[in-house]
Amino acid sequence: MLDKDISARRRRKSPRSALALTAAAALLAAGLLSWPGTQRAQAAPAAFTHPGVTVSRAQLDFARSKVLAGAQPWKGAYDQMMASKYASLSRTPKPRAVVECGSYSNPNYGCTDEREDAIAAYTDALAWYITRDERYAKKAIELMDAWSAVLRDHTNSNAPLQTGWAGSSWPKAAEIIKYTYTGTWADSGRFAAMLRDVYLPEIINGSNSNGNWELSMMEAAVGISVFLEDRTAYDTAMARFRTRTAAYVYLASDGDLPKTVPSQNLNTRDKIVSYWQGQSTFVTGLTQETCRDFTHTGYGISAVSHVAETSRIQGQDLYGTDVGERLRQALGFQSKYELGAAVPSWLCGGSVKRGLGPVTEVGYNALHNRLGIAMTNTGTLTAQNRPAGSDNLFVAWETLTHGDNPN
DSSP: OOOOOOOOOOOOOOOOOHHHHHHHHHHHHHTTOOOTTOOOOOOOOOOOSSSSSSHHHHHHHHHHHHTTTOOOOTHHHHHHHHGGGGGTTTTTOOOOEEEEEOOGGEEEEEEEHHHHHHHHHHHHHHHHHEEEEEEEHHHHHHHHHHHTTOOOOSTTTOOOOOHHHHHHHHHHHHHHHHHHSOOOTHHHHHHHHIIIIIHHHTTTTTTTTHHHHHHHHHHHHHHHHOOOOOHHHHHHHHHHHHHHHHHHBOOOGGGOOOOOOOOGOOOOOHHHHTTTTTOOOOOOTBBTTTTHHHHHHHHHHHHHHHHHHHHHHTTTTTTGHHHHHHHHHHHHHHHHHHTOOOOOTTSSSGGGOOOOOSSOHHHHIIHHHHTOOOOHHHHHHHTTTOOBOOSSHHHHHHHHHHTOOOO
């Protein structure tokens, strides 16, 4: 289900030991430390790494080796993916020149088709990489070419979010095909032009709607920037992402009130409480949409993890900044209640709407498996939800690509 627009529409990893990060996190939680440069953008790399949007070649190689060895949970995750509608070699793309998406997908003229064709292209790209069956690479190309030949615009109130969601999947597919497929992709330049001319202008300036909007839009903008090797767009998107992430997940070190995005003019406590769904008690790990529902919160958390992972692949370490700490705390807080913990009266009036979705694998793998940070509730939820499938919007197959992946 789509969000409702509440704003005017506008047209090499630095080493950090797990011990040091955990100690810093403890100081942060105690309010004794502030992450440096909380809202400062990470500069684009001098040379982009490919494939490098959410999943790297090393991660793909690891997943492939596990699937071919029949190891779990990767083999089960792969089988789930291949049994899905997205892996069908008989899929017919459904492009249109103008995709019109209103609030809550009403009207829905091409919205579902676009998102699902983009997920299918990514699915086929993963299938190609693991099987080396050219049919899947050619199907991914067919889907990308069909849309790049036709699409010209997104319209209506949900256009920015729709563009963000579809625009998050397309570059993941394109990166794998362009940089690993041994055949030809004659119209890759036209596909790049579509991302540059149709998608990027719609998302790069962000949104003043609920925070999951801008986070998903910046995920798409960062991914597209990597594919286009556009350093200026990458820096712009990353700066907006850093500011929005700080305003989406509360840490006690932020002070009495959550951080805000300047353009939203949330300059009184009452305005902030209203924007935070009526929640007036702020605790570490709470998000701006926790008291709305966990589904939309999951969209925001997922986008944060995807951008952090892309940044890491591109040679930076957002996990060692406040982004990593906010992601860790948001995952832990939401996972606790998703698992059924009693909801205190001060939180969302004593009840929450669960349904976090398949969004924990990337962050859990980065923070717990790679950095060694304890994340008990997130770990329990991650194991319980395996294999993580697709949310049919912009998240897909992350047990396969990131589950216990050391790379």
